[in-house]
């Protein structure tokens with residue numbers, strides 16, 4: 001972690017009083033290399049100076065000459081490599097929209113503060129930043145920009161050479177902590193580059209007609225794994241991610257059924273997660289395939305609910321069993337009225353339609369506590385476990401049981417929980 005005094009902070013606000021206030025708070029927190037500006041133009045000159053370019057900028061939104069939104073765009077043009085915090089009098093939803101925009105510019109965004117900023121609020125965002133700064137603020141920015149996307153022939157070879165492996169992320173019952181299943185998430189063990197994540201090759205596979213082969217490899221791996229776990233006495237429902245492009249070939253339903261039968265796996269043990277990542281030009285094939293899979297008793301799950309083009313239309317047309325509330329409505333919902341409203345309405349919708357619900361992106365204790373106080377059925381996220389190799393799952397279950405037991409005895413569980421029959425943590 002860089003020493004506090006070594007961190008260069010730039011504050012941009014058109015009100016002299018605000019500049020003084022923020023500079024004083026920063027000085028009290030131990031940040032001494034602080035420069036203040038009341039105009040965006042002058043601030044950009046410092047950004048351009050390699051010896052004085054800031055590591056972090058505190059930015060006001062409403063400024064007469066150049067507003068904060070325009071300034072953020074200019075930062076990209078000036079190749080700014082540091083991070084950003086918004087400090088503004090604008091309302092919460094406005095600040096969130098600007099945060100989104102800044103993130104779209106790939107500038108590390110630490111969050112926003114309402115005016116007048118408090119020392120506590122600023123200190124907590126700065127803590128977050130020092131975590132980012134461990135590999136250097138510039139390092140973090142570069143990492144985002146430099147993500148490699150692989151060419152189609154490389155992806156094709158990886159599938160053919162069996163370099164793809166399934167990782168598994170547990171799903172647990174919110175009320176009891178029981179491990180209900182796991183989602184398979186594909187990884188590429190690249191012989192030179194190490195572990196490669198799906199966002200670096202799924203899109204390529206979809207665009208170049210490789211997604212059927214990829215899904216088939218993932219499905220075979222997952223079915224064999226379900227069988228192995230069952231033989232070891234571990235009954236888990238395993239979810240597989242299916243791309244919309246898989247649902248163009250009409251034999252997909254028969255293929256899945258045949259593979260499951262060959263592996264000796266019941267359709268009930270398999271969940272197919274479908275993301276509505278793009279508009280369906282012709283909805284008939286996906287509709288037929290999904291309906292037939294459901295008739296065969298495979299479970300259907302609508303993934304990333306609320307983020308796509310046609311959530312409600314899909315819900316109307318396809319008999320899903322499960323609804324996964326997208327992580328962008330879960331993580332931090334406890335502290336955000338807009339997110340909470342969306343979380344709750346998705347939950348209500350699913351309940352009315354008789355569907356099971358899963359909260360994705362339960363990332364920390366606060367998210368977990370929030371979800372435990374809702375009617376949501378299942379939870380998944382880093383707080384519970386990150387995706388892991390299949391071999392690690394039985395060991396993780398033991399650790400999780402211990403964590404749940406400690407939680408229960410520490411009385412961390414919700415009231416609902418303690419009134420019910422003594423839960424059997426697993």
Ligand code: C2E
Pocket residue numbers: 169184185186197198199202215218240241242243275303304327360361362363380381382383387
């Ligand atoms: P997804 O299906 O929405 O999967 C959840 C993603 O969120 C996973 O990323 C998972 O590692 C990550 N995640 C889980 N818990 C948390 C959390 O608490 N916080 C945060 N920030 N993230 C969390 P991953 O493994 O990189 O996968 C990304 C996407 O790639 C998946 O999103 C899915 O759409 C796609 N994908 C993964 N495996 C497959 C596959 O076998 N086939 C297809 N077609 N798509 C796949």
Ligand code: CA
Pocket residue numbers: 183241273303
């Ligand atoms: Ca998924």
Ligand code: CA
Pocket residue numbers: 303304324326327360
């Ligand atoms: Ca998802």
